[in-house]
Amino acid sequence: MKKSGVTLVDVAKLAGVSTMTASRALSGEGYASEEMRTKVHAAAKELGYVPNALARMMKGGKTNVIGVVVNDLSSAVINAFVTALSEEVRKIEMDMFIYNSLGDLGHGRGKRLSQMLHGLWDGLLFVLPRMTDDYLEQLEQSASPIVLVNYFSRETTLPVVRGDNVNGAHDAVSHLLDLGHRRIAFVRGMAYTGQSELRERGYRLAHEAAALEVDPALVVGGDFSEVAGLEAGRALMDLPEPPTAIFAGNDSMALGCINAIREKGLEVPKDVSVVGFDDIPASALVQPALTTLRHPVEAMAHAAVQELVRRIQGQPGRRHRIEFPSEFIVRASTAAAPAPAPRARPRARGRRAQA
Amino acid sequence: MKKSGVTLVDVAKLAGVSTMTASRALSGEGYASEEMRTKVHAAAKELGYVPNALARMMKGGKTNVIGVVVNDLSSAVINAFVTALSEEVRKIEMDMFIYNSLGDLGHGRGKRLSQMLHGLWDGLLFVLPRMTDDYLEQLEQSASPIVLVNYFSRETTLPVVRGDNVNGAHDAVSHLLDLGHRRIAFVRGMAYTGQSELRERGYRLAHEAAALEVDPALVVGGDFSEVAGLEAGRALMDLPEPPTAIFAGNDSMALGCINAIREKGLEVPKDVSVVGFDDIPASALVQPALTTLRHPVEAMAHAAVQELVRRIQGQPGRRHRIEFPSEFIVRASTAAAPAPAPRARPRARGRRAQA
């Protein structure tokens, strides 16, 4: 089943010229007399000719297409990166396809991905990828240009463009410490992207720098989702000595925490300060607006595309790992720590802080 | 510049067989002795051979790929559709690429899209597309299979799978009327997708069915964004006679309205009820959870893919237009209308003050 039936040969035949003339007339490259050009264009139009991109690509060896692989399009963060990448790619006049692997690379269908579609694109960008070790190894041995964006799981020889999570988290927690908070909770995300771990490291380093110990009860599990944040928040606020501030592994969980805090009849930031990570769109719109950290998405997208293009063109990569500092954005969800509770009954106060 | 350098010919040479044998051994199709098979596989592995999808596709005429075109990936609705489509496509063992046109089709780069990549996919799905008339016409004349998902702007000969907006809106507004609300506002979205208009029609029809008039002051503009909802909400609540219920053109604006209502020191749903449309993920999580309408996304994705596949296979389309009723989801943002204000004597009351 042909794509559209009509090929360049048909056009040429109708126009009464050679295929080559037709090709030249249509592509605009090379010499072609005005007469031929109009004749060919007329024929093409009449037949409804549409060039077959596949054939053109095959001939040239280059497709002028960059592929972007994600495994969860519903994530606001991934979305932001994909959109920024689209714009970068458009700037350099290339095309971009997004491929949603629907889950970890290396399992099921994703297993074959990098191979199956090989040849369709000049280079591949992986955004916040989750993959098996096997898969990574396969990628490392792949001949086609690849750049990983925000990959943290393990060391790799592939070029990586990533945001700095440790220092960002450090900044956020230091800010809370500066505001007088001493019981600062951390809500973990899922382990496998590696981001949660790095953010937790920053959280711990900030405590160390202030010569403070982290109460293990204040570090709780989560999975980066809003519901997980809600549950983690409830658990934290139910603690005998609840935290006065929560640093959530990401914004979604931070929003969940805010809801949990409200359920207890407490106010953000008066009673409890909350900080997120990622600066998803909702964070700026919510009440109170969320203090958070954001990766310089546009700059990172730019760097990733540049690096990829460099490799596509066979030039040596600029750098193996490009790291971007995250920007700390102070909004309305953080404030000075509340006056310390009258030692005797911290719980009582927490319960009915306001009617 | 070759994609990976090593081709089937190289593999065959190393294995000491013909390219054909190599092809058969690797693809698993056709006869090939065990011996050849292992030999070829060994050679392929040694060279790191990866088949060129482009060449394979070209030969077969079919690519086994479905393309999905969107113009704004950050939209939660589009996202939901794209994800559902991914899963549908995976079920039928095809691949799917997403192309983000970054704005209306028919302007700038988008202009060339349908042509440029022609041949790369067997069929094209347009999700919530916005396009110029020219572009639509071009699409209608295109030889390749196309299905539009949630396209409402104008009549078209292309197959369309879409959610029913009019009846959904009618249901929502009827519900509010049943709850005793008599001043129900509507917040419009952007005009160009056509959805806002249909939802407004449902809103008006519900009023007509109840023999009530719509106060023109209660129908305000918006653009489907949360900020627009906030502004519209403020404007509405500042009215001399503010509404007791707001039906927003979509969920994002509904969430904005809720914030606006809160700013005035009022409560949802006690003082004002709010209904959205689309059931974006945030709607279920927000406090109070939003009453809204949702398209049966999975069913629609299924229908769209089936219809497209049918056309790819050259079978006649099942139906030209497939419409799916939206589901009305009652959550916590709607309640009975507050007792009428002592002074205000709404004129709407005259007819048949609620059964």
Add this chain to the structure above:
DNA sequence: GTGAAAGCGCTAACAG
């Protein structure tokens, strides 16, 4: 079972 030839639709590269 395996191989040789032909060709998918297009465009570099060279002739004319």
Add this chain to the structure above:
DNA sequence: CTGTTAGCGCTTTCAC
């Protein structure tokens, strides 16, 4: 300026 030839990497014939 225009036409002819060749070939991208693979697979579908059709012989052997």
